[in-house]
Each structure stands twice: as structure tokens, then as C-alpha cells.
Amino acid sequence: MTTRIGVITFPGSLDDGDAQRAIRLAGAEPVALWHGSHDLEGVDALVLPGGFSYGDYLRAGAIAALAPIMAEVKDAAAAGMPILGICNGFQMLVEAHLLPGGLIRNAHQQFIRRDQRLRVENATTAWTSHFEAGQEITIPLKNADGGYICSTETLARIEGEGLIAFRYVGVNPNGSLDDIAGLTNERGNVVGLMPHPEHAVEPGFGPNTPEAMRSGVDGLAFFTSAVAAVVGAAA
Numbered sequence: 001m002t003t004r005i006g007v008i009t010f011p012g013s014l015d016d017g018d019a020q021r022a023i024r025l026a027g028a029e030p031v032a033l034w035h036g037s038h039d040l041e042g043v044d045a046l047v048l049p050g051g052f053s054y055g056d057y058l059r060a061g062a063i064a065a066l067a068p069i070m071a072e073v074k075d076a077a078a079a080g081m082p083i084l085g086i087c088n089g090f091q092m093l094v095e096a097h098l099l100p101g102g103l104i105r106n107a108h109q110q111f112i113r114r115d116q117r118l119r120v121e122n123a124t125t126a127w128t129s130h131f132e133a134g135q136e137i138t139i140p141l142k143n144a145d146g147g148y149i150c151s152t153e154t155l156a157r158i159e160g161e162g163l164i165a166f167r168y169v170g171v172n173p174n175g176s177l178d179d180i181a182g183l184t185n186e187r188g189n190v191v192g193l194m195p196h197p198e199h200a201v202e203p204g205f206g207p208n209t210p211e212a213m214r215s216g217v218d219g220l221a222f223f224t225s226a227v228a229a230v231v232g233a234a235a
Contacts, residue, residue, distance in 0.1 A: 003027075003028040003029065004028065004041075005028050005030055005044060005045045005046065006032075006033045006043035006046045006047070007031070007046075007049055008033045008047070008048055009035060009049070011035070012051050013049050013050070013053060014050060014051035015050035015086065015198060016049040019086065021202075022201040022220065022222075025202060026220060026226070026227055027227055028223065028227050031043050033069065035069050039072075040073075045082040045226045046076060046081060046084070047084045047086065048084070048085040049086055049088070050087035050088045051087075053088055056144075059091075059102075060145040061093075062091075062095045070092070077189065077190050080187060081189060082127060082189050082229050083189060083190045084127050084191050084222065084226065085098075085099075085192035086195075087142070087194055087195075089192065091145065094192065099184075099192050100150055100157075100163075100183070102148075103146060103147060103194075105147060106146055106173070106175060107147055112173050113140075113141065114140075115138050115216070116171075116173060116181075118136065118168060118169060119135070119136050120134065120137065120166060121166060122162055122163070122164065125184045125188040125225075126189045126225065127229075128165060128184075129229065130221035130225040137221075138216050139196060139197050139218060140206075141195040146194040147176050148176035158183065161186065163184050164180055164183060165181075165182040165183055165184045165193065167181055168180075174194070182195075197223070198219060198223075201219045202217065206218075
């Protein structure tokens with residue numbers, strides 16, 4: 001049975017089509033979902049894609065976190081469904097309190113776009129099981145509001161409980177606390193990160209590597225991990 005992964009489009013989503021393509025390349029079926037719906041259409045996993053929902057008014061992701069479909073997203077998260085928030089989607093997850101902390105304007109107050117090295121800190125989640133802990137990967141990054149913040153108490157908790165999924169390596173591009181690039185929840189089914197794995201899934205269109213220009217496909221493992229998690233849960 002084919003794994004069906006929903007991609008929710010919000011007003012201002014830019015990377016929903018890219019996420020759908022990444023899902024196809026991982027061997028799953030993408031299902032387009034609409035922010036104003038209350039129907040997840042029986043999908044097995046969800047992606048909240050990148051973009052600038054509602055123009056980032058109020059705070060990035062804050063208005064989208066109140067969209068009608070987010071009630072179903074919260075219920076699905078509580079039930080253990082794999083959910084990935086990418087960039088703006090990560091901002092939605094923290095605004096919806098599905099992940100801790102918050103995301104603010106980049107420290108240098110400028111939009112940034114770069115191929116970013118990351119270290120995988122937690123390889124036990126539904127979206128990271130095809131990596132190894134400590135593995136370094138390269139994933140494109142593009143954001144203006146990617147500075148991760150949280151309280152001292154929250155930082156101690158997420159550090160102690162292994163909830164930091166990814167850290168920036170080589171350079172901290174946006175001033176994120178403790179080089180945090182992505183998080184997971186305690187259960188490991190909800191993951192959010194600022195870089196864009198859907199832009200590193202196909203040779204010829206990804207980051208440069210020592211082997212060839214634009215040949216990086218480190219992002220594909222996010223989506224194959226989710227497929228494996230769904231198949232494993234159904235077995």
C-alpha cells in the first residue's frame with residue numbers, strides 16, 4: 001500500500017510543490033491539502049511547507065498556526081502521525097505549541113540564502129531514522145526569521161531530553177540559540193527545521209558536492225525516513 005503524505009498549502013506558501021516532488025521521489029504519494037479545510041483526507045503523514053504565510057504579518061507562522069486545518073494537525077500530532085515543518089512550517093509548529101520556543105528575525109536583520117551544513121543530533125525520529133547521529137549533511141537554507149530562541153529552562157530541557165534534531169555547523173547563519181537548526185517533540189513524530197530538505201532530493205538540482213555541482217541529495221532521507229516510519233507502524 002502506498003504511503004500518502006499530505007502537504008498543506010497556506011496563503012503565501014512557496015515550497016509546497018517542491019515538497020510534493022520530494023515525496024514522490026521518496027516513493028510516496030503526495031496529497032495536496034488546503035489550510036481552510038478540516039479534512040486530512042486519510043493521509044499517513046504531513047508536511048507544513050516553506051514560504052511566507054500571510055506575508056509573515058504579526059509573527060512568521062503566527063496567523064497560519066490558527067488556520068482551520070491546524071486543529072486536525074494538532075490532533076494528528078497527538079495521535080503520533082509523522083509531521084514535518086520546513087522553514088515557515090517550523091515557525092507554524094512553534095506558534096502552535098507543537099514544538100517549544102520561538103523564531104525571530106535573523107540576528108543580522110537580513111534575508112539569507114546559502115547551502116548550509118548541519119549535524120544530525122537525533123536520528124531516532126520519524127523524519128531522521130535514515131541518518132546517523134553525528135552525521136553532517138548539507139541542506140539549502142533561505143529565511144529572514146530563523147533565529148531560534150527559548151527560555152533558559154526550556155533550553156536545559158530540550159538539551160537534556162535530546163530534542164535538538166539538528167545544529168548548524170561551520171557558521172550560525174541567523175543567530176539561533178546554541179546553533180539550533182531543528183527540533184523534535186518528545187515522541188519523535190513532530191520535527192521542524194529552518195533549512196529546506198525538499199531542495200536537496202534530486203541530482204542536478206541540489207547543493208554542490210565534491211563529486212559534482214548541484215549533486216547533493218541529503219534531503220531525500222527525511223522523506224524516506226517518514227515512509228519507513230509509516231510502513232513500520234502499519235506492520
